[in-house]
Amino acid sequence: MSAGAVPHYLPLIIVIPVIVGCVLVAVGSYLPRPLTDFLAIGTAAAVTGLAAVVLTTASHSGRVVTWTAGWRPAHRLSVGIPLIADPVSAGLALLAGALVTCALLYSWQYIQSVSGRFSALMLFFLAGMEGFALSGDLFDMFVFFELMGAAAYALTGMKIEDESAVQGGLIFGVMNSLGGYLSLAGIAILYSRYGQLGLPQLGAMLAHQRPDALVIVAFALIMTGFLVKAAMVPFHFWLADAHAVAPSPVCVLFSGVMVELGVYGVARVYWTVFSGAIPHHDVTRAFVVLGALTAGIAAAMCLLQRHLKRLLAYSTIAHVGLFVIGFATLSDNGTAGAALYVVGHAGLKAALFLLAGVLLSKYGNVDEHRLYGRATADRVEACLYLAAALGLSGLPPFGLALGKSVTEEAVAATGYAWGPVLFVAVSALTGGAVLRAGLRIYFALGPRPAPESGAGAGEETTGAEEKPDTKTLPRTPITMLAAIVVLVAGALATGLIPGVGQGFADAAQRLTDRAGYIAQALGHARPAPLRRHPAVSWTAEGIGLDMLSAALALGVAGLSLYAQCLPEVLHRIFRPARPVIVTLRRLHSGHIGDYVAWLFLGVAAFTALLGLPLL
Amino acid sequence: MTVYAYFVAAWLMLVGAYGIVRSRNLVHAVVSLAVCQSGTYVLLLAVGYQHGALAPVFGSTIKPSRHVVDPVVQAMTLTDIVVSATVTALLLALAVQVSKRQGTVDPDELTALKG
Amino acid sequence: MSHRGRLLVFFIGAGCVAAMFAVAFFRMPAFGGTMHLYRDLAVRAAVAHQTANVVSSVDFDQRGMDTFGEEAILLASVVGAAVLLRPSDEEAELRPKRPGRILPSTKLLGYALLPVTLLIGLDVVLHGQVTPGGGFQGGVVIATGLHLLYVAGSYPALDRVRPLAAFDIGEAVGGAAFGGLGIAGIVAATSFLANFLPRGSFGQLTSAGTVFVLNGAVGLEVGCGMVVLIAHFLRQDIIIAAKAEQAQ
Numbered sequence: 001m002s003a004g005a006v007p008h009y010l011p012l013i014i015v016i017p018v019i020v021g022c023v024l025v026a027v028g029s030y031l032p033r034p035l036t037d038f039l040a041i042g043t044a045a046a047v048t049g050l051a052a053v054v055l056t057t058a059s060h061s062g063r064v065v066t067w068t069a070g071w072r073p074a075h076r077l078s079v080g081i082p083l084i085a086d087p088v089s090a091g092l093a094l095l096a097g098a099l100v101t102c103a104l105l106y107s108w109q110y111i112q113s114v115s116g117r118f119s120a121l122m123l124f125f126l127a128g129m130e131g132f133a134l135s136g137d138l139f140d141m142f143v144f145f146e147l148m149g150a151a152a153y154a155l156t157g158m159k160i161e162d163e164s165a166v167q168g169g170l171i172f173g174v175m176n177s178l179g180g181y182l183s184l185a186g187i188a189i190l191y192s193r194y195g196q197l198g199l200p201q202l203g204a205m206l207a208h209q210r211p212d213a214l215v216i217v218a219f220a221l222i223m224t225g226f227l228v229k230a231a232m233v234p235f236h237f238w239l240a241d242a243h244a245v246a247p248s249p250v251c252v253l254f255s256g257v258m259v260e261l262g263v264y265g266v267a268r269v270y271w272t273v274f275s276g277a278i279p280h281h282d283v284t285r286a287f288v289v290l291g292a293l294t295a296g297i298a299a300a301m302c303l304l305q306r307h308l309k310r311l312l313a314y315s316t317i318a319h320v321g322l323f324v325i326g327f328a329t330l331s332d333n334g335t336a337g338a339a340l341y342v343v344g345h346a347g348l349k350a351a352l353f354l355l356a357g358v359l360l361s362k363y364g365n366v367d368e369h370r371l372y373g374r375a376t377a378d379r380v381e382a383c384l385y386l387a388a389a390l391g392l393s394g395l396p397p398f399g400l401a402l403g404k405s406v407t408e409e410a411v412a413a414t415g416y417a418w419g420p421v422l423f424v425a426v427s428a429l430t431g432g433a434v435l436r437a438g439l440r441i442y443f444a445l446g447p448r449p450a451p452e453s454g455a456g457a458g459e460e461t462t463g464a465e466e467k468p469d470t471k472t473l474p475r476t477p478i479t480m481l482a483a484i485v486v487l488v489a490g491a492l493a494t495g496l497i498p499g500v501g502q503g504f505a506d507a508a509q510r511l512t513d514r515a516g517y518i519a520q521a522l523g524h525a526r527p528a529p530l531r532r533h534p535a536v537s538w539t540a541e542g543i544g545l546d547m548l549s550a551a552l553a554l555g556v557a558g559l560s561l562y563a564q565c566l567p568e569v570l571h572r573i574f575r576p577a578r579p580v581i582v583t584l585r586r587l588h589s590g591h592i593g594d595y596v597a598w599l600f601l602g603v604a605a606f607t608a609l610l611g612l613p614l615l
Numbered sequence: 616m617t618v619y620a621y622f623v624a625a626w627l628m629l630v631g632a633y634g635i636v637r638s639r640n641l642v643h644a645v646v647s648l649a650v651c652q653s654g655t656y657v658l659l660l661a662v663g664y665q666h667g668a669l670a671p672v673f674g675s676t677i678k679p680s681r682h683v684v685d686p687v688v689q690a691m692t693l694t695d696i697v698v699s700a701t702v703t704a705l706l707l708a709l710a711v712q713v714s715k716r717q718g719t720v721d722p723d724e725l726t727a728l729k730g
Numbered sequence: 731m732s733h734r735g736r737l738l739v740f741f742i743g744a745g746c747v748a749a750m751f752a753v754a755f756f757r758m759p760a761f762g763g764t765m766h767l768y769r770d771l772a773v774r775a776a777v778a779h780q781t782a783n784v785v786s787s788v789d790f791d792q793r794g795m796d797t798f799g800e801e802a803i804l805l806a807s808v809v810g811a812a813v814l815l816r817p818s819d820e821e822a823e824l825r826p827k828r829p830g831r832i833l834p835s836t837k838l839l840g841y842a843l844l845p846v847t848l849l850i851g852l853d854v855v856l857h858g859q860v861t862p863g864g865g866f867q868g869g870v871v872i873a874t875g876l877h878l879l880y881v882a883g884s885y886p887a888l889d890r891v892r893p894l895a896a897f898d899i900g901e902a903v904g905g906a907a908f909g910g911l912g913i914a915g916i917v918a919a920t921s922f923l924a925n926f927l928p929r930g931s932f933g934q935l936t937s938a939g940t941v942f943v944l945n946g947a948v949g950l951e952v953g954c955g956m957v958v959l960i961a962h963f964l965r966q967d968i969i970i971a972a973k974a975e976q977a978q
Contacts, residue, residue: 011795011912011922018802019909025809026902029895068795070921071775079771079788081795117813124806131799139691143799150702150803154810157709161818163716164727169814170641170709171728174648177702178632184655185628185751191688192662192758195767217754241728461728589731590728592644593636597736600632600743607750617760625751629744636740637733663769666762671773671784672862674933679777683784685769686776690788694800697866697952701807704959708814711966715818 006057007066010083013050013093014131014144017043021123028116033109040119041104044126048097051130055090059503062086062510062527063520065136073522076204077196084136084199084521087507088339092257092264095346096129098490099256103249106354106483110361110470111247118158125151125253132261136521137198138187138222138273141265142180145225148258149176156246162467168245171592175238178599179228186221189214199272200521203514207276211614219274220607223266224599227606230262231317232324233294234602237588237595240301243313244461247469248357251309255316255353256346263320263342267327267335267511275514279614280330284414286609287328292422294321299429300584303560307463308356308366308437312349315392315430319345322423326407334410336508336536340494340501341403344391347491348400351388352434354484355381359441360466361473367463368437373444381476382442384484389438391491393431393553394424394546396538399494402501404549405542420545427549432556439557446561461590501536509533620661627654641710641720649703656692663688780929781938782860789864790944794923797944798908801951805905808955815962817970826968829884840882847875855949859938865945869952876957885968894961897954904951911940911947 020043028036058064064085067073071080085093100122111118128151131144153176157169191197193214194205209215224235231239239259243251270283298318305311319341326338358381360366363374375381391398404423411419439445494500509530510516519525559566587594631651638644663685671686673679714720717727731739759765776787789797817823851871858864880888915924923940930937 008916008920008922011916015798015909015912015922018798018805019906021809022805022902022906022909025805026899026906066921068921069791069915069923069925070919071792077767077771079768079775079792081793083795114813114816117809120809121806121813124802124809127802128799128806135795137795140793140796140799143796143803146698146702147799147803147806150705150806150810153702153705153709154806154813157712157814160712160814160816161716161820163713166709166712166716166814167725167727170645170706170713173702173706173709174635174644177648177706178635178651181628181652181655185624185658188655188658188662188688189754189758191768195765197687197768212757213753214757217750220750244728585729587731588729590725591722591731591736592641593638593722593736594731596632596635597731597740597743600747601739602743604743604746604750607746617762618755618758620761621751621755621758625748625755629748632744633740636736661761662758663766664762665764665766670862671769672860673777673782673784674860679773679932681770681773683769683773685766686772686784686788687768687793690785690793691796693785693864694789694797694866697870698800698803698807700870701804701811701955701959704963705807705811705814708811708963711963712814 006054007064009050010054010064010066010085010134011068013047013054013134014127017047017123017127017130021120021127024116024120024123028120031116033113036113036116036119037104037108040123041101043123044097044101044104047126047130048094048101051090051094051097054085055087055094058085058087058090059506063517064090065521073201076522077201078198081140082136082198082200082521083134084517085134086510086517088264088511089133091339091507092133092261093130095343096126096133096257099253099346099350100126102350102483102487103252106357106480107249108479110473110477111249112470121151121155125155129257129261133264136200138202138269139197142184142187142225145180145229149173149180152254152258155250156242158247159245159467159469162245164461165245165467167590168241171590171595172238172242174592175595175599176228178596179225179235182603183222183225186218186224189221190218199269200518203272203276203518204522206273209277211278213611215274215277216611216614217607219278220603220610222269223606224603226262226265226269228262228599229259230266230320230324231259232290232321233297234598236294236298236317237598239317240310240313240588241590244307244310248353248360251353252350255312256350259316259320260323260342260346263323263327266324271512272514272517282610282613284328284330286606287324288416289609290606291321291324291328294318294324295422295426297584299426300581301588302430302433304581304585305433306368307461308359308368309353309463310461311433311437312352312356315434316349318426318430322407322426325411325419329410329414330512331410331414332505332508332512332533333536334407334414335511336504337403337407337410339403339508340399340504340536341407344398344400344403344491344494347487347494348388348391348398351384351484351487351491352392354480354487355385355388357469358476358480360468361470362476364468364472365463366466368440369449371441372448373440375442376444378442378476380481384488385438385442388488389431389434390550392434394427394549396543396546397495398491399500400491401546402495402538405539405546406536408545409539409542424545424549424552428552428556431549431553432560435553435557436560439561447564505533505536506530620664621658624654624658624661627651627657639721639723641713641722642707644722645703645706645710648706649699652699656696659688659692779925779938780932781941782933783858783862785862786858786864786941786945787938790941791925791938794912794944797948798912798923801905801908801948804952804955805901808901808959811959812962815966821970823969824971826885832882837882840878844875844878847878848872851875851953855945857935858945859941860933860935865948866952869949870956872949872953873956873960877960880964885964892957892961894958897957900954901951901958904947904954907947908944908951911943915940
């Protein structure tokens with residue numbers, strides 16, 4: 001299609017999955033399984049292709065803008081809803097489509113499908129993610145946020161025979177809904193004064209205002225929903241519970257793109273609406289504190305887990321903390337680095353979740369201790385797991401390592417010299433935990449864990465009672481392996497393709513350019529030419545820090561594996577940390593009342609961090 | 616009086632959240648969540664109200680004019696109410712299954728997810 | 731956390747959030763004020779498209795993308811609830827027990843009001859563009875009205891009248907029709923959900939172009955969706971039971 005026609009077809013990215021989902025709901029029980037699977041995968045692939053077309057168009061013309069139902073703006077006001085795809089939005093839309101395609105490929109034939117309803121829910125989930133990424137209107141973003149949520153709650157609780165699955169789904173549902181309602185309250189407060197809901201119009205009105213208490217409160221409330229979705233501390237408790245119980249292909253989507261969409265929501269709404277009204281250094285300080293706290297606590301929790309999927313979930317939370325720090329630099333390089341980091345992380349984390357799913361299907365549980373040495377015959381999976389785990393710790397030339405090095409540099413340049421230290425430490429700790437699990441399961445390294453060992457058995461979810469996603473499989477199906485290989489290869493390719501860094505740097509510039517966004521959305525302005533800037537690419541120090549993280553991760557894995565054999569001196573050094581660890585563990589209680597209490601405390605703390613310095 | 620309606624909305628939201636925090640029954644928690652959501656509706660509708668204005672539906676007796684309450688917040692609210700009923704139903708379905716698997720709906724007694 | 735610890739954390743947090751709300755409310759325009767920017771724009775747009783019910787115009791014409799998202803949420807929730815309430819591996823479906831005694835007055839009122847309610851619901855759906863109402867409200871009235879048959883009669887009576895598969899299809903057709911009409915807007919007028927049908931004159935039944943048709947699609951979807959939702963909950967309670975119980 002011609003470049004001029006692309007804006008008109010932009011809504012199809014959102015509409016097609018819904019329509020095909022309807023078809024699957026209507027006739028899914030009459031069609032044979034391969035046909036429903038094929039229909040679903042085909043739709044996801046088509047959406048991915050369409051998103052790729054939009055991405056190329058957006059890279060050339062800045063942003064692809066369409067006002068739905070033809071209500072074009074006049075005098076910077078409008079009654080309609082715009083869909084605005086700049087390279088970051090289109091890129092996220094592409095990522096969502098690609099991950100859904102891989103997840104559906106993995107689910108081919110074996111995942112319990114309930115007359116095509118599983119595929120239908122996946123397609124509704126895809127539509128929600130696409131709508132959220134492409135929307136240019138605050139209330140519309142809220143609506144697609146709710147769509148993502150509704151499909152996700154059902155997908156999480158799908159294994160109804162598993163007692164933890166339905167509990168995890170309920171906790172997920174209550175927490176995300178509550179976050180959404182607080183966001184809606186913020187939207188209402190902002191709307192009362194400005195009378196518009198579209199991002200370009202609000203951005204134009206707020207462009208050069210002095211920070212006012214109403215705007216700060218509205219900003220904090222609107223951010224709450226996105227921060228709950230992004231699982232930042234202390235809104236993060238639901239994520240490990242949900243990941244632990246959802247089927248593996250669904251976890252791929254949660255960790256790979258849904259949580260990152262929360263970070264995108266924060267960035268999009270801040271840059272287009274509030275960046276002219278709230279001083280940059282306040283926002284930087286608030287989000288850096290939040291991100292560092294999240295990364296630290298999640299890395300600690302990650303090391304303590306023996307449930308493989310909970311371990312991976314906490315690793316996701318830690319990485320999201322790092323993404324937020326990258327965004328918080330409010331610089332082009334920091335944003336580009338964070339975006340690269342997101343894409344690299346998505347491929348590797350998705351592959352690791354699918355590998356965990358394969359283990360669950362073949363051996364019946366995901367408890368690291370019980371799986372010790374059981375998968376030594378699975379050579380292919382072992383190689384894939386090692387590659388993904390090392391990539392997660394920051395080994396070059398995976399795309400994640402490139403993103404990590406660029407972000408570290410940007411954080412240090414913003415004035416936080418401890419930034420690179422935090423990044424290396426968190427990557428090493430989380431990567432080490434993942435490596436430890438893999439070395440135990442696939443290589444039988446380290447002493448065999450005692451049957452009910454681990455600090456406080458009974459105080460934790462072990463993964464031993466997890467119900468499988470599929471009937472017990474003797475051999476890994478080729479479709480599952482194919483999905484995993486594609487993901488790891490994709491993550492590798494992001495770091496190797498020349499020009500990738502340039503593309504992300506340009507995309508970051510478009511994201512942070514409020515005036516350009518408003519001009520292109522509200523008028524027929526040509527996009528401003530991109531500033532020349534130092535290319536985002538591999539540097540010697542970056543590679544050095546990456547290799548250091550990977551090496552430290554191996555060290556952490558080794559230390560944890562052989563913890564019993566360590567000299568008594570080392571044990572005595574770590575003893576004071578025990579009460580802290582026990583308290584941290586106990587706070588993650590699985591009790592919905594606790595989580596809601598922390599949610600409100602978090603909103604209060606975030607607003608205080610943001611607003612008190614402005615008084 | 617100029618802000619009383621807004622405070623009613625805030626009260627509903629906070630009381631709904633309080634209900635979830637001290638709930639001893641998952642069904643009660645889900646319904647408290649619905650109360651919290653009603654608070655957001657009250658806030659939206661209060662933001663759109665105008666003293667002495669008419670309903671935004673024109674006909675033979677009411678000629679088109681701008682002296683009506685805000686139709687946009689009403690539109691947002693009415694679709695949201697129907698949809699939230701179904702989302703509440705989804706959460707209640709989860710609660711039903713929790714009670715079947717774990718034999719209880721008391722959050723204090725649910726032990727499947729910890730650490 | 732202990733019960734008291736939880737309450738303490740919550741009160742600190744909620745107290746601060748209450749203060750935040752107070753600070754914002756005192757800076758918002760006073761309740762009942764006259765400045766409503768979006769209202770002025772929306773009323774003008776609705777009148778330009780010959781839609782007497784401005785709320786319906788905002789829902790289906792001006793902010794149609796939102797409504798599309800909302801109806802997708804409804805679909806996803808109903809499908810999700812259906813998936814979650816399916817019989818598990820240890821459960822099976824029973825034949826429902828005979829209903830208890832129903833008061834004759836209940837039966838009379840129920841059977842008499844059933845056609846009246848269904849007609850009112852249909853009326854609300856069809857007149858959405860000229861009077862308060864529309865697909866969402868009318869759909870709910872129709873769906874709950876149908877269940878007067880359960881209240882006045884029995885579960886088997888209800889079951890005969892509403893084959894679940896047909897209602898599943900109805901819901902899906904309603905949802906797909908909304909999306910399809912939106913795509914027709916792209917083909918006919920180059921933008922999604924454009925109001926391209928003839929708009930008629932103000933206050934007529936077939937005014938407002940696509941708003942009339944979209945109302946119908948939403949009414950079909952909401953009505954069938956709600957019926958399916960309630961059906962699954964009723965089945966969980968009345969029909970599905972553990973296999974061990976069934977053997978007794």
